[in-house]
Amino acid sequence: MPLDFPLRGDRLDLRPFVEADLEAMHRVYGDPEVMRHVGEGGAVTAEESARMLAAYREHQAQHGFAFWAVCDRATGTLIGDAGLEVTADGVELGYTLARAWWGRGLATEAARLCVAAAFGPLELPRLLAVADVDNPASARVLARLGFVDEGRVIAYGRPHRRFVLER
Numbered sequence: 001m002p003l004d005f006p007l008r009g010d011r012l013d014l015r016p017f018v019e020a021d022l023e024a025m026h027r028v029y030g031d032p033e034v035m036r037h038v039g040e041g042g043a044v045t046a047e048e049s050a051r052m053l054a055a056y057r058e059h060q061a062q063h064g065f066a067f068w069a070v071c072d073r074a075t076g077t078l079i080g081d082a083g084l085e086v087t088a089d090g091v092e093l094g095y096t097l098a099r100a101w102w103g104r105g106l107a108t109e110a111a112r113l114c115v116a117a118a119f120g121p122l123e124l125p126r127l128l129a130v131a132d133v134d135n136p137a138s139a140r141v142l143a144r145l146g147f148v149d150e151g152r153v154i155a156y157g158r159p160h161r162r163f164v165l166e167r
């Protein structure tokens with residue numbers, strides 16, 4: 001079943017990205033502290049942020065899901081991304097929030113909305129996630145959602161833990 005956007009949590013709305021989100025999202029992807037454990041690790045250029053958002057829009061059109069814009073409902077502020085991506089290994093959950101918004105349970109809320117979409121309307125059988133071994137906050141978010149730690153893998157050239165959640 002197609003998703004009905006925005007996905008609504010207590011404090012957050014998740015919706016597909018639009019081109020106008022680039023400036024706000026580059027403030028997130030351009031922050032080396034935020035990006036330390038994401039992908040290859042490290043801040044990206046504005047051109048790379050634009051490519052990422054274009055890829056998310058393309059992924060949304062192709063699969064009906066993608067990494068989505070995470071917005072603080074009270075102010076409408078775009079605070080990061082969270083969502084689902086098709087990988088060679090299966091559908092993977094991910095999330096990246098601007099530093100000012102860390103430590104308030106918002107990644108957990110965003111990730112929970114993604115899981116509900118995956119196992120509800122999208123009817124996916126399982127989700128994967130990887131967290132850099134030096135990123136305990138991300139591992140904690142996954143553990144709180146019930147993801148099972150399947151041990152160490154190398155992802156993006158660095159040791160990660162691989163997590164799985166069955167529907």
Ligand SMILES: CC(C)(COP(=O)(O)OP(=O)(O)OC[C@H]1O[C@@H](n2cnc3c(N)ncnc32)[C@H](O)[C@@H]1OP(=O)(O)O)[C@@H](O)C(=O)NCCC(=O)NCCS
Nearest residue numbers: 034095096097102103104105106107108131136137138140
């Ligand atoms: C990882 C990230 C998404 C967490 O976002 P957040 O909104 O602060 O997360 P939450 O508040 O929902 O939950 C974080 C949990 O980790 C815990 N935590 C935070 N820092 C921690 C640390 N250094 N060691 C252990 N646990 C930690 C918190 O106490 C909380 O657990 P609790 O709910 O049991 O109290 C956020 O820091 C982020 O966007 N980082 C940069 C991008 C990133 O690394 N993304 C993940 C890639 S795999």
